[in-house]
Each structure stands twice: as C-alpha cells, then as structure tokens.
Amino acid sequence: MEHASAPVIILFVLFAAFILLQIQRARHGAHIFLRRIAGLEVIDDAIGRATEQDRPIMFNPGRDDLSVNLFCSLSVLGYVTRKAAKLNMPVNVPVSMPLAYAMAEEYWKDAYDAMGRGGMFAVEDNIRYLSGDQNAFGMSCAGWIKRERIGANFLFGSYGFEAMIIAEAGQQAGAIQVACTPTFFQVPFFIVTCDYTVFGEEFYAAGAYFSHDPVLTGSLAGQDLCKLVVLGLIVAGIVVFTLAQQNLLASLLLW
C-alpha cells in the first residue's frame, strides 16, 4: 500500500487541528451558524403528516456495515425514533447487515425508552433483518412499504442499485420521502423519486443539525475551514499551472 506522503500528512494534521479547535471553540460557547437544510427541516413535518394519516414511519439505514456512515445514519434514527415515540408512532427499520441490525436495535430501543414508551412496540415487528443480498433487500423493503402503506420514508445511508427499487416503491405508496446519502451515483435516482434529497457532506452534518451538540456543530465549522484550504489549493494550483504552461511566470519575473 502506498503510504501517506509528506503533503498528505501535513494536510491531515492541519485538517484534524481545524476540526478539534473548532470543537473546542463550540464547547466554550462560541455561536456557530448552521445553514438551513430543507431536506432535514422537513423531517418533523413528515413524521407529523404520517401520524395524522395513521401510517407507519420507515427509517432505512442503507447497506452500510460497521462504519462511520452507519453511525451517522443511526444518530438520525435516534432523532426520528424519539420524535415518533413522542407521538406513539412505530418506526420500521429494515436492515441489510447483521452488525447494523444489532446497533439499530439498540438505538431504536434507547429512543423509545428515553421517551417513556419502552415496550410499546415489538422489536421483531419493527426492526427486521431482511437480507444481505441487494436484490432481496430492495424487494423486501419495497414489499414492506407497499403492504404497510408507509407514510414517511427516510433513506439515510449508502445504497447501490436497490435505491431505485425502494424509493420508487415509496413514491408509489404516496409516502413523503427524504433521502440523505454519501453515495454520489444514487443521487439522480433519489432526486427523481424522493421529495427531498440531501447528499455529500450534508449527510455527515445531519446528526449535528438535529442535536446542536457543540462537538458536532464545532466539527462542521472545522470542515468548512478544511474546505477553504482545499479551495485555496485548487485555485493556487490552477494559477501556478496556467502560468507555468504559458511560460507567463518567467515573462513576469523577467519583466
């Protein structure tokens, strides 16, 4: 394996420092502005509408196994489940990976317990391990959505081609759908089938958006600084390369 070169190590240390410093700032009470993300704002409305229609809510954590992405989507599962628990609504969670099943169950139970609704819904009816196979997982989710007439469908995580099957089934069932994914290639499919689509880095910001935890908001501010550095490097690279290509740098120096 090719190991990190010196510039990569420098950038890594710099980025880590930015993120940790901003977290520290946020912990000390600095105000950090969070941009409004429509796709995340609508989650409360979607849960409310599903409750009014007496239709269940589904939260799909995608096909991530034990990874950073899974933790990010499960933190949103915690938020959605707490909101739904407050309204005595069940949250259905289809799972594709065995480790994700064990963790989703813990988040789900924890949220119902926190709202004083522990034991209201059976775990095995609401959190179901469907299949590790993409085809089977996609079709099982689609069948579940249609059978239960899901009212609000949240797709948070990484997906493959099954994204289209699941999201189109939700669209046909008339559910409000919010997709949030770091998988770039599934974004077009989500855009055409879901009411709101959030993608890229906003996927990692979702947890901070709901919790307003200083650690998370601070890390978002740190990420913005990192992006500024990358942007600066890109612009500097373009300028230097263009000047070098045209031999303009030499002309300027000579002049």
Added chain:
Amino acid sequence: MSKRGALKLLAFLVGLYFVLEYVLPEKLGGDFDSYEVRSPAGCVLGTNTLALYVGHYRAEQCGIGRLVQNGATGSWTRTPNRPVLQPALFQAYERYGMSQLAVQANGTALTLVYIGKNMQREPVLCYATSGDAGLTWRRHGPVVFSTNGQFLSSQKCPNGDVPGAIQWYAAQYHEGLWQMALICATKGVVLAQGPTLTNMTLQTTALRSVAQLPLGITAFDARLVSNQWRGYFVAEGRLQVQNLADGMDQVDTVDLLDTSICAYRLGPRAGEAVICVERAPATARAPEQAPVQTELYCAPARLTSNGTLMKSVGAQARPTYLTRGIKWAGDFTMIVGGFAVFMAVINLFLYHSKRIAQRQPGLHNSVLFFIFMVLMGIFTFFGNKPGEYGTQIVVRAPTPAAVTLEAALKKDMLQAFTTLTNINDKRVTVEVCLQQQGTTVTGAVLHARYIGIFPAAQRAQVVPELRAAVARHVQIAAQAVQVDFAPAVMQTGFDFVFKAFLVPLGIATFSTITFYMISAAYRAFKIRSAEAVLLMVAAFIVMIGQLPLGAWLTHGLPDGVFFLQLPWLAQKLLMVANSSAFRGVLIGIMIGGLAAGLRIWLGMDESVYAGLDK
C-alpha cells in the same frame, strides 16, 4: 473508570492499532519484505545487473524491491532499503497487490510490466517506467490490447480486448516492438505485439488452447527464438521447454531438484533465470509470518541447480503487543460479526414464526422461508465444498508405483472429457481407486460424481475412453475397470437452489429497475420549473449525443462550430460539468468522513454509545 470511559479508551486504542499498522507499518521496525519475497525479474542495464522483486509485509500488502549484483563477488544487495514502487492506494487496478514482474532495459530506461490485483482481486496487466536505473518509477496504468485497432481501456476491461483473465505472461522488447505471450484463463496462449504497451494488437486466434498446455503450471516465461516463441513451463516438478507454435514440439524437459518453484523469469543474462522457491518452514510460524518461507535465486535457465541466493525474507519487526494486536482486533471483529449474524437469524426466526402462529395474512411466505432456510442449511453444509468445480481427477494411490502414474493418468483422463460438448459447463470429480495386490495393480474402480446435469449419451461416450485411459497406464484389461457414474446429490441440490431460484430471482428483481426508471424519468422530465428545463435539455443532449443518431444529426456542421456537435457537447457535459461537480461533492464527503471518524475515534461523539447507560 466508568463503563463509557473504558469503552472510549478501548475504541481509541483499537483505532490507534489500525492507524499505526496500516499507515506506518515499516516505521515500527523490520523490513518491507519481512512476510515473503516473490516474483523476481532481472535485467542488465549498462554495467549493472539489476533485479526487481515483490516484497510483502503482509499477505495483500507489498512493495517492489530492487536488488543490485556485485560484479566482483556475484552477491546481491537490496538497494535502497525501501520499496521503489508500491501499489497505489487510489489506483483500482493494483489496489490489492502486484505480482509476476517482467523488466526490460532499453538504453538507459527500464520498463517494468507487472500484474496488479484490482478491487475484485482480478489480474490487470500494468506497466511503469524508470529513467534512473529503477530507483524511482512512474506508473502508466494498464497495458491496452485490441483486436480491432481501437485501443480502449475501461474500468470494466482495463486491458481492453483480452479474452479472459491473464494467468501468466511473457513480455519482450524486440526489434522496436513489444512482444507478448499471454496465457488467458479460457483461451490459452494468445500473442500480441505493438509499438507501445498501450497499443498492443492482439491475435484473434489462440496459438495454443488451454487443453494443450501442461497441467499444473506454477511458473511460466517465454522468449522469442528466431521469431518463434519458446515457452518455459514449470509444471508438476519439471521444467518443460516447448515451441509454442507449429506442433508444440518439446525442446527440453528437466526434472527439477526443487519442486516448489513458484516463479520463473529468464534473465538477467542469457542462460540465466531468476526463480522463487517456496519452502515449508522448519519452525512454527508467528501470526505475523507467512505460512510458507520464500527465497529468490539466480539459477541456470535449465534449472539444473538453484544457483545463488538473491534474497530471502527481510528482518521481522520485533513483535510487540501492537503488531500482534492487529490479529486480535481482526479476530474480535469476526467474533462480534458472528454473534450479529446469529442475532439477525433469530430476528428472522421470531418474525416468521409469529406470523405462522398468529395465522397472519401472507403466512405462506413465512412457511416458504422456513422450508428454504432448512434446505439451504443442509445443502450448504453438505454440498458447498471447496474445490468441487471443473473436471477433477483424484487418484487414490497407496503405493509408490501408482504415484508415478498419477500425472499421466490424470492427463489422459482429462483428455477423455475434452471430447464432450459444453465441457466447460460440466463439473465432474472422478475418484480413481486402484486395486492392488502387492505392487501389482489388478483392477480399478472409477467413482465419477457430477454436479448438475450429465446426459446418459455423454456418459456412454466418455466411459469407454476413461476405461481405455486407465488400461493404457495400469496394464490391465479395459474390462477390469469399473466406472460408476452418479450425481453428487448434495452438491447438485446446492447448485440447483442457486441456479434455479436465487440467480433468476435476482435477475428478475434487477430487471424491474427498468420499469421504475421509466416512471421516475417521466416524472423528472415533466417541465415544471427552470431547473427541470435545464435537466431535460442536458439529459436530451447526453442521451442523443451518445448515440450514432446524434453524430449523424450534426455531422454536417462546419468545423468552425464544432462545439455544436452533439457528441462533443455530450462529452463536455459528462467529462467537464458532471466530473467537476462530482469531485466537489467527493471532497466534501472525504472531509465529512474525516471529521466524523475523528470524533468517533477520540470518543467525542456521544451518540455512538446509545443504550450504554441503561
């Protein structure tokens, strides 16, 4: 320390293990080739004799090392002590390692051809060049082959038109042209030549089919001799030198002193070859050591001796809790994963048994679930055995006399099967049990077990040939050979459930995406806003620009307005507008992932510990 604090500390330490082990392995001490050394290749560059080899510091992690021969003593020294080339982290075609090196000197420049292992661990033939005697290398990506003059490399077919996976190859720069002999998985020996390694014209017909190759090849190289390829096959304890064309006549056969040669490359000088020998280790191996011990030698090309030792495995890093810990961490993850699978199965069991007990609607699905779960459990346990694919001959040979017959017997019996149509689809294992009295073989029983379908007519066709093959070698009458053909029930069951249920169901599911796409596209293309108009126009240009119709519609435009040609516009939209947006998003994702990873690693993200305080 609280339970949460202890878990955070554990997570931090496990994270640290991975960072130190994967990011800075050689910083922990020890050589980069401490696990094993493989795939040597040598050449003469000016007055220097060089060799390159693949040094592993873990099973799938390696780097290319450089050896220089001392002209006076003939000994080989690793210079420099670091790898001169390593698999690139972000190059999919060599993500999981490099093997089978071939190095050619051309003036002061060196060209290294090697096989990289891509994300699917499939072989991709790649090359790199060096202008400073192999100290630094510039990689150029995959070698591109073509049969029709269009030298295209894609992610799916990085080597262009190569027919099947490249198993072995030989490369030579000869009279201004690159010449290659490839052994491809299904096709056999195929030749290619071209002025550069990205313009290799491939012959459409194979020089030699797979069936004509020696069995059990463990190493291969070839050289052009009087414009004819001469192949050097290391197989079944022999070095077989054969002309690859015109009747494939055997030029030379040498019984090897060392039968565990796993790499053979001609060079660095004429009449020499560099080889890799595998040895069973004399002492018990530590977890961080390879199960076999490998050594590189520079030997006579005919392998009449092992020659001089070039390189054995490098110095091992001093085992610490850190280096051992990587194995413990891996084992721990596997155990936790195993428990999680068990939990998932219990969940399925509970859900479906509840549906049956309460006679809920759709309970037939739950009944089917249980039936198939039991069936698949039985078939998988008894039928999914490794090494059951392809035609295989197993000789039960209890005496030394029979052992000597084994190779010839296997070859003739496999030959009997090649006369069948669709032989590549058949999966048969023939167990040959020789009946002996003393050292004399008095008879033989052939237990042939097939998976799937093997028609009676074909069985009748192959039985006499099998009998004849045995009678030819064992000196018994063909009638004394009993052939017992029967299906392997469990393997056939396993195969049937996969081929008749899972694969068609998967394909059917995948095909439904087409219908979903149409309904989704209809909604997307309904013009409701300015963005939708933009989307519609862009989609129209990209779709029609990719078709011959798009080229035909705008081919008449004058050169001055080339930018209005639909194929040009489609390519610009895809390669400039789309790619730049994609890269922007990717940078954001990477930084987001870094921040989230850092938070979890340092125990700052409390949401990770859900349910811990109950």
